[in-house]
Amino acid sequence: MLLRSMFAANYRSLRSIRMDLAGVNVFIGENGVGKSNLYRALQLVQAAVRGNLAYEIAAEGGMASALWSGPRRDEKNFRIKLDVEVLDEERAATFRYRVEAGLRPPKAAAGFAFEPQIKAEELSVETGSRPVTMVKRMGPGIMVRGERGRMEEYPEQAMTSETAIALLGDAGHYPEVGAFRRMVEGWRFFHGVRTDRDSPLRRPCLAVTSPLLDQDGGNLAAVFATLVHTRQDTVDLGRAIAAAFGGAKLHVPEPGESAEFGLVFPDFPNRVFHPRELSDGQIRFLGLAAALMSYRQPPLIALNEPEASLHPDMLPPLADMIAEAARSSQIWIVTHSEQLASAVEERCGVRPKRVIRKDGATWIEGMRLTGFIEDDEN
Numbered sequence: 001m002l003l004r005s006m007f008a009a010n011y012r013s014l015r016s017i018r019m020d021l022a023g024v025n026v027f028i029g030e031n032g033v034g035k036s037n038l039y040r041a042l043q044l045v046q047a048a049v050r051g052n053l054a055y056e057i058a059a060e061g062g063m064a065s066a067l068w069s070g071p072r073r074d075e076k077n078f079r080i081k082l083d084v085e086v087l088d089e090e091r092a093a094t095f096r097y098r099v100e101a102g103l104r105p106p107k108a109a110a111g112f113a114f115e116p117q118i119k120a121e122e123l124s125v126e127t128g129s130r131p132v133t134m135v136k137r138m139g140p141g142i143m144v145r146g147e148r149g150r151m152e153e154y155p156e157q158a159m160t161s162e163t164a165i166a167l168l169g170d171a172g173h174y175p176e177v178g179a180f181r182r183m184v185e186g187w188r189f190f191h192g193v194r195t196d197r198d199s200p201l202r203r204p205c206l207a208v209t210s211p212l213l214d215q216d217g218g219n220l221a222a223v224f225a226t227l228v229h230t231r232q233d234t235v236d237l238g239r240a241i242a243a244a245f246g247g248a249k250l251h252v253p254e255p256g257e258s259a260e261f262g263l264v265f266p267d268f269p270n271r272v273f274h275p276r277e278l279s280d281g282q283i284r285f286l287g288l289a290a291a292l293m294s295y296r297q298p299p300l301i302a303l304n305e306p307e308a309s310l311h312p313d314m315l316p317p318l319a320d321m322i323a324e325a326a327r328s329s330q331i332w333i334v335t336h337s338e339q340l341a342s343a344v345e346e347r348c349g350v351r352p353k354r355v356i357r358k359d360g361a362t363w364i365e366g367m368r369l370t371g372f373i374e375d376d377e378n
């Protein structure tokens, strides 16, 4: 799977921005330029597919907070617009999905006054020369391409807070919708993972085979146990940990009821240091290692400021892990570290995207209106 391009409009500082994406995407820029808004916009696409877009917007302060604050042409029809183009290599198909969320009409019947409304949605798929619409929603009505290849009215109406794509995906009758949903649901976002004393990364967890790291890092020990005891191939992981911690080794006992791990440092070869005893930077690096090297690789891994609390010496091993993960996952990284950006550039051959503000809106340096970055040409 490859997220080929993304468009966002009227969401926070994203006035209207379309950009092409590569296998590895590194976003760098000053505070407040909108790097996290771009990352969040992508998360909102996933929320739409899961059916909780309205909830997620409400949870971040509602439409009054989320809508672009600058001048608006048409106040009544002002909407957050999100749009993605996803290539499914297996099916040799390109999916396009767009969703629009707007305000409730002021005279609407009683209800949730601050809740955003899903106003429009469309999913199309292109396998040959022309895109074919699979789902189209205007207000509550949903049209969907049925088994006989004709657009039909879906018998249920969508609630204003509900996305059609989530409603239909559950029905299981529409393989293309299901395929698109599965790709987007697999995206993984890691940011603000706690490293304090009570961080989920430091807690023992239930010994359940864990091919992927949870977004709060709460199954870290199980992810390591899965790699060590199920896959029995931890060469890359071992190398990354040794490089980051001066020859340290990961210790993962055979899991019983709970999974556990520790680090053994060359200075104390007979002592295992438990997660509670590790520093913030150490535990964070281990969390990143699990996110990037888990048993199953997600189609897309997004990391927001992974370098936080890491010493510059840890950045080359982090870049090595990113480059390794990039062989099987698409990568989206937001960073303040020039050093990390250039280490990733060296390994993956991609220039960082420099995020800037133009008239209050988020933009990428050198990007044309079409989303094409001039540097990409050579």
Ligand SMILES: Nc1ncnc2c1ncn2[C@@H]1O[C@H](COP(=O)(O)OP(=O)(O)OP(=O)(O)O)[C@@H](O)[C@H]1O
Binding pocket: 011, 012, 013, 014, 029, 030, 031, 032, 033, 034, 035, 036, 037, 038, 064, 065, 066, 067, 068, 069, 070
């Ligand atoms: N509704 C809105 N309309 C316009 N701009 C907004 C809106 N909500 C937030 N912003 C702007 O978005 C910016 C914050 O964007 P974001 O959090 O993406 O920054 P960032 O690049 O991730 O910064 P940092 O590096 O500090 O994390 C702020 O400057 C804020 O003014």
Ligand SMILES: [Mg+2]
Binding pocket: 035, 036, 037
């Ligand atoms: Mg940010």
